[in-house]
Amino acid sequence: MILFSLRRFIGFAVTLLVAALVIFWLLDLLPGDPAQFVLGINATPESVARLRLQMGLDVPAPERFVGWIWGMLGGDFGVSYTQRAPVSELIWGRLGVTLPLSVFAMVISVVVGLPLGILAARRRGKPLDTVVMIVAQTGIAIPNFWFGMLLTLLFAVTLRWLPPGGFTPWHENPGAAFRGLILPSLALALPQASILARVMRTALVDVTSQDYIRTARAKGLTLGQAVWRHGVRNALLPVLTILGLQFAFLVAGTIIVENVFYLPGLGRLILTAILERDLILVRGATIILILAVTATMLLTDLAYALVDPRLRERSA
């Protein structure tokens, strides 16, 4: 187990380093001078040159890369070109929206997706199964920004139950902050819930035909009892993997959903930073996202090993 964890952990660190290198290199390849971009078309060449110097763009790339990595190890992500504030501070300020948003969306997708999947599996081939699967297929097909728009039109414009977007900080009014996250979490959760429902259904259907279910039935359990006691737990393994992978999609989804609902989250920060060529902010925020995603993968792997002893033994 220790060896397994260690190996996973080294993989995690290497992934991060490679990702950092790729991000740095790709953004460095982008054409255009960030200093000119910040100052616009009426700036004098002297002020552009001065800003280039201030931004540290005169230093060769390898040196800047090492400095960047070294700074991040000490928690220093650099200072944003456009907002003139430390990147770490900017990112930290946005987590109060993106983190709850992703967690809500995750919870909704599990709470809605798994029971629907189980229900469909239990009624396999019946009309309910068909309906659930059609709904799930539609849910996967609908882009979440569009679904978000539909939600706004219904609940904010027509019914006026919920705000169409925007965010009141938690410390100011927790009720309003929560209300502001309801529609975006729903929009974000829909495709995830649909995927989970499908995976859960398939996994459970697979499991139901396994020998151990038959054995359980032979020992006198009803099919429902057998599936519940032995089936669901085994079917959860593939679901767990998917759940880990989905986190990455959720994070990507926040970029779009936060813009549709004008929420001050990390996704919106990144989009603005890209549009304004704030490379240091883009790099910092991307690394944080990669860290979050790879850390989730690592945890999923470890959790998987805990749930499934076979995996542990084989890798060790």
Place this chain on the structure above:
Amino acid sequence: MNTITKAIGLALALSTALAGVAMAQSTEVRIGVALEPPTLDPTAGAAEAIDIVVYQNIFEGLTRIDEAGAVQPGLAESWTISDDGLTYTFKLHDGVTFHDGSTFDAEDVKFSFDRILAEDSVNAHKEFYEPISSVTVVDPLTVEMKLDRQIGRFLFDLGRGDAVIVAPESADNNANQPIGTGPFAFLQWDKGSRVILEAYQPYWGEPVHLTKATYVFISDTATLTNALLAGDIDGTNNFGQEALGVFEGNPQFTILAGTTEGETILGTNNRKAPFDNLKVRQAMAHALDRQAIIDGATYGYGTPIGSAFAPHNAYYVDLTGTYPHDVAKAKALLAEAGYPDGFSATLKLPPLAYASLSGQIIASQFAEVGIKLELINVEFAQWLEDVYTNKDFDLTIISHVEPFDIGNYANPDYYFGYDNPEFQALIETLNGTTDEAKRKELAIQAQTILADDAVNGYLFQLPQTGVWNAKLTGMWKDSPIEGLVLRDIRWAE
């Protein structure tokens, strides 16, 4: 099912009551704007988004620009100009305080201009103020400025967001905690979300009608539409023309269609053959059908222009008839210039909706006279590098959004490379003239030279189309200077 719906509705209604949502009261306003400012210091950045929030609301200058683009007294209640036009003496308003309670006086004026002119100044338009050779405090309410050469539009430049008066104690923190003398004081900035201003009670000037103004940052047009329809915001200063149809004929909203300072041009590389040939440029001008471009790119809201000047300006002269749309004439001119079969060229387009839409229309209009355009879409940073810095382009489309930017044509190194000594001398005379009638005459001459020379293709003035709650009044229709001035905005009884 019905009970469940009701229960959810009740629960949400209850939480609405508890949350006490910011429904617009009679003295508060929530305004949606597209871009969030990077900082809130207008003296340290070129971004228009800064001025939208702070200009004339939080910060004020010695003069201020009104809705018609004219200069009005600001913190200076009056001024005298010496006969040689080199010494300006400003009489300052008495009883003005900054939002932190400190008193405004001549020392603050001196500090603000010394700061603009300092070696390490980060002011985006330092060049406008560089002719100032000294700022002297005569007494607490009198300031004398000496210039080393005449600048005809000096009083206008003093009214720009770049020249607002800041206090020495607070200037360094203005980026995040702006403190000015304006009718609205900064209350709070939730980064990524909104900026809240509240009326400053001991304001020295005419009291304003609003008690609170919230700027909400929404960049997507569809989202903005929903926010307006749901009543989350009471208006927006510039709404995408393509979606205005939603609000046309809706009695709850007013559409304010006006102009901005943005002259949209078909930027032409005058250094390069065949565009260095006047006949070719004239042919291109004849090939352009402005109305079709305006209809296609701005949904009819743009105003046609015939030179590099804003139609709402007092010095404007209508030159749109200089080279009317005439395909036969365009072909004849091309033949005279030695291109009877036309030629091929590239059109580099920045990622702006008006540019890509205009580009396609122009390409088809040019095709009719035999000019084949290859459209190249580039990212904005790439556009800056290729077109603006390296001048590596044939044609481009861009809007020049600064007030009085006709002076760019006197710079032969500017990207379109127009080098006309006669024009350069004219601009120099214009800059050195303070007499209004004389200035107007010179400005008209300058516009006419550019139109005759067909330096660039002059397309249209970028429109500003605000959508506002029908009960709101006092918003500016035109935008002669970057800003969204809250001073006169009020709810109708």
